[in-house]
Amino acid sequence: MTTGQGHASPRPPRRTDARLNRERLVATAQDVFAELGPGASLNEIARRAGVGPGTLYRHFPNRSALLTAVLRDRIESLCGRAETLRSSESADDALAHWLRAFLTHARVNQGMGSALMIGEPDAPGLDCHQLILDAAAGLLTRAQQRGTARTDLTADDLVQLVVGIALSTARSEDEEQSERLLALVLDAVRGRPLRSE
Structure with missing residues (x-):
């Protein structure tokens, strides 16, 4: 026309x-x-x-397309929060706030990624892990540069620790256990390296 x-x-x-x-x-x-x-x-x-x-x-x-859209929306929101927190005054508080948000995300969405992989293993998916890793790395690096996070810690270590908390407390009747475990992780983040650099 x-x-x-x-x-x-x-x-x-x-x-x-x-x-x-x-x-x-x-x-x-x-x-x-x-x-x-x-x-x-x-x-x-x-x-x-x-x-x-x-x-x-x-x-x-299909279900896979809807699961991908939901997961993408949640991860974009989580990564957007990391971006906002990077401009906050305290690098230490920014990292702690984001890790709490990530823990909530991991607990709520733990079955969705698995369902996507099982439902259509060959379908092009959303690289959730890399997006989350990049968000964590930005906040962790800033805290390390400010001297509030140990320098021997990697973003991958931190993500694995939080995912571990989410998985291990998924069926716990103690609703505060995940927050206590995250507090222990945050204490470790602020601690001194156990090995010499």
Whole structure:
């Protein structure tokens, strides 16, 4: 289709209602997956989002696509928080706040990454680990440069410790255990290296 001047008309922007439906589906899926796990009914997600199953499948052709969208949204939010915290006054507090947010993320989302890998092992996925590692590295490096974090610690060490806390406390009846374990990790982060550099 051309205009009177012979130029092709631009493609119409994505309809606002379609974009809003997609956002509502991702937000609802986050809640439902947190409540019922990554195997939750997609029809239930559509119902709670106030749309028909056809609308859900137009945006997300399968469970893997929806899980990826939810995980991407959560990780982008977590990494955005790291970026904001990097400009805060205290590098030590910034690292501690972000590690608490990451622990919450790891506890809430622990089954989603596994479900993605099991559901479609050959599908191109989201490199969650690298995004999280980069966010942790930025905050840890800043704390190390300010002298508030031990220099022999790597971002990978820190991420593994927090993931370990999330996994080991997943079924714990002691709701404060994960926070106590994270406090121990934070004490270790601020401690002196155990080996000479």
